[in-house]
Amino acid sequence: MPSRRVVTGRSQEPRRRFAEELRLLRGARGESLRQVGERLGWDPSTFGKMESGESLGSPEIVEALDQHYGTPGLLLTLWELALADPSQFREQYRRYMVLEAEAVSLWHYAVSAPPGLLQTSGYAREALAAGGLRDAELNQQVEARMGRRKLLEGKEAPQFRAILSEAVLRTQLHDRQEWREQLEHLADVSERPNITVHVLPFSAGPHGLMNSAMMFLRLPDARTVAYSENDVRGELVEENRSVEQLQRAYDAVRDLALSPVESRKFITRMLEEVPCEPSI
Structure with missing residues (x-):
């Protein structure tokens, strides 16, 4: 059974939470950004921007990552929450x-x-x-x-x-x-x-x-x-x-x-x- 994530205030920051999950999943697999890019067919810089929070990527990329990491629906759900997060807009x-x-x-x-x-x-x-x-x-x-x-x-x-x-x-x-x-x-x-x-x-x-x-x-x-x-x-x-x-x-x-x-x-x-x- 996979270890449970610690509940933190980051759960109230969907974009940051999404980026963190991407980093954790890749780290658990011991893969580099280049390796992920080669296996999924996208430029590694795309995944780097997603993990830094600079970009959310597209639903197609997120679905591919869900399949790659064996997390069916998890990343897509986090992506949807990040996309709809009102904190992205000015106060x-x-x-x-x-x-x-x-x-x-x-x-x-x-x-x-x-x-x-x-x-x-x-x-x-x-x-x-x-x-x-x-x-x-x-x-x-x-x-x-x-x-x-x-x-x-x-x-x-x-x-x-x-x-x-x-x-x-x-x-x-x-x-x-x-x-x-x-x-x-x-x-x-x-x-x-x-x-x-x-x-x-x-x-x-x-x-x-x-x-x-x-x-x-x-x-x-x-x-x-x-x-x-x-x-x-x-x-x-x-x-x-x-x-x-x-x-x-x-x-x-x-x-x-x-x-x-x-x-x-x-x-x-x-x-x-x-x-x-x-x-x-």
């Missing part, structure tokens, strides 16, 4: 992240960038890098943001409504191909049964949410909370009267936005303005 977002994972429905108004739940990895990487993130922290935040997208997948996925200011679709990435993939992703997800996308055109004029991105979460206890965010700070709003006031502003903006069908056509027209990369 101001952590409470919101916990509530977001519990929500039964979500509404979002985006001022200048696609909602994180609808971003591609290419968009997330360029946007986060523009905010000053680099190297390991950048990789970690991109992985965490991509992990959040799983919230909208599967049969039990919550309903999600996003209103995108036209500015979201006009503020392009420097990498034109990555920008095209982001627009294609928005068009694709708008056809999912649990996702509704509206575009708010510039012609709608001034409105009550011009300067703040807004998120609303409907929780299992029927409570609704809001999260307001601008370039300087984010604020979680839980007081009923304040939430209701913000919801009225959101509803007014939705009334100004294009219908889901017209919004998809709008995104498709935007795609036509972005040239395809020439095939090699």
Whole structure:
């Protein structure tokens, strides 16, 4: 019977716990990173980054490691916990992240960038890098943001409504191909049964949410909370009267936005303005 791991505070740090388990399992086998890479067919540096906590790797790699070490499902479970860990996000977002994972429905108004739940990895990487993130922290935040997208997948996925200011679709990435993939992703997800996308055109004029991105979460206890965010700070709003006031502003903006069908056509027209990369 294998020796039991000592229970420590690290169990509250899923990413660190995952990396530690990888190191312990490899150490118990007496293998080098190079040997693991040769046996599984991946670059040894990939496993080194996973063991240092710099990267979580992909589910395919983690499943291969589970099979290699004879730990069916253990590493994949730790990987999923690390991916969903709200502590990967900066402090101001952590409470919101916990509530977001519990929500039964979500509404979002985006001022200048696609909602994180609808971003591609290419968009997330360029946007986060523009905010000053680099190297390991950048990789970690991109992985965490991509992990959040799983919230909208599967049969039990919550309903999600996003209103995108036209500015979201006009503020392009420097990498034109990555920008095209982001627009294609928005068009694709708008056809999912649990996702509704509206575009708010510039012609709608001034409105009550011009300067703040807004998120609303409907929780299992029927409570609704809001999260307001601008370039300087984010604020979680839980007081009923304040939430209701913000919801009225959101509803007014939705009334100004294009219908889901017209919004998809709008995104498709935007795609036509972005040239395809020439095939090699």
